[in-house]
Amino acid sequence: MADRFNDFMKPLKETHFSLKDYVDFPKVAANVEAISIKLNQLNYLIGQEDMAKAVERLWEENPRVFSVLDILIAVRTKDKKKAIDENGNILLVADYFTSSAQVTKFLNDTGLTEVFQKKQIKNLVDYVFGVEVGLDSNARKNRGGHIMEELVANIFDNHGIAYEQEVYYTEFPEIVKALGADNKRFDFVVKHKDLTYLIEANFYTGGGSKLNEVARSYSELAPKINAVPGFEFVWITDGIGWESARNKLEEAFAHIPSVYNLTNINEFISKVKI
Numbered sequence: 001m002a003d004r005f006n007d008f009m010k011p012l013k014e015t016h017f018s019l020k021d022y023v024d025f026p027k028v029a030a031n032v033e034a035i036s037i038k039l040n041q042l043n044y045l046i047g048q049e050d051m052a053k054a055v056e057r058l059w060e061e062n063p064r065v066f067s068v069l070d071i072l073i074a075v076r077t078k079d080k081k082k083a084i085d086e087n088g089n090i091l092l093v094a095d096y097f098t099s100s101a102q103v104t105k106f107l108n109d110t111g112l113t114e115v116f117q118k119k120q121i122k123n124l125v126d127y128v129f130g131v132e133v134g135l136d137s138n139a140r141k142n143r144g145g146h147i148m149e150e151l152v153a154n155i156f157d158n159h160g161i162a163y164e165q166e167v168y169y170t171e172f173p174e175i176v177k178a179l180g181a182d183n184k185r186f187d188f189v190v191k192h193k194d195l196t197y198l199i200e201a202n203f204y205t206g207g208g209s210k211l212n213e214v215a216r217s218y219s220e221l222a223p224k225i226n227a228v229p230g231f232e233f234v235w236i237t238d239g240i241g242w243e244s245a246r247n248k249l250e251e252a253f254a255h256i257p258s259v260y261n262l263t264n265i266n267e268f269i270s271k272v273k274i
Contacts, residue, residue, distance in 0.1 A: 011263040012239060013239060024136055027136060038064070039128055042058075042124050043125075045058065046116050047117065047119050049117060051117065052101075069103065069107075072127070075093050080092055156269075166187065169186065172196070174230070186199060188201065195231070196230060198234065199234040202237050204241030205241050211245035212248045215252040219251065221233060223255055236260045
């Protein structure tokens, strides 16, 4: 057991991100395209000396164009971000887009008026594309789990392993009895001969209490599943984050016979290809 665990820990990877995972450019382009007409109309403000007057003119023409101003400071209206004004009042950022006077105040207070007047931005469509890239990079953490699932799915595909993804435990009445009311969803299900493998896959680059909780949870889950004839729990996990939770992971090894990482996953592949 100790040797197997040490062998498991040695090749843990620093990251599971490839270059294509850093920015979702199709999503960025779609977000920009959705507001591009309004951004092009707002280009009118670039280079205007009398910003208040320019805003008033544009407001009279089409007040709805100002609804996208929030993205210029890397904020989305749906996030309902707030700001405090000089009088101590708390306002939604969107509240600044309800009149031409408020829009002018928004531009002045954020510093965008000076940016526009000095033409430090040439085209708002191009500028917002960059903003969207930055916002998307902040979403990398949310993509992390899906990236690990994609890696595992690619490995299965490359080896011709048939599988299902995101399968709820309610698909298996025997498991429902074993787990009770826990509405569990498995990342993968692989059926091989008379055995069904219920698989969880995750990757951790950093430490924290979550790793301890995951190890504890799976340590409790695996014996319940493995006690049901015809089923086995499999955990595929990787990442140097486990170095900070080494002891808890080692404890999990005593309860979960089938734990693999991206290096030794071939052991599982060999098992289901026989």
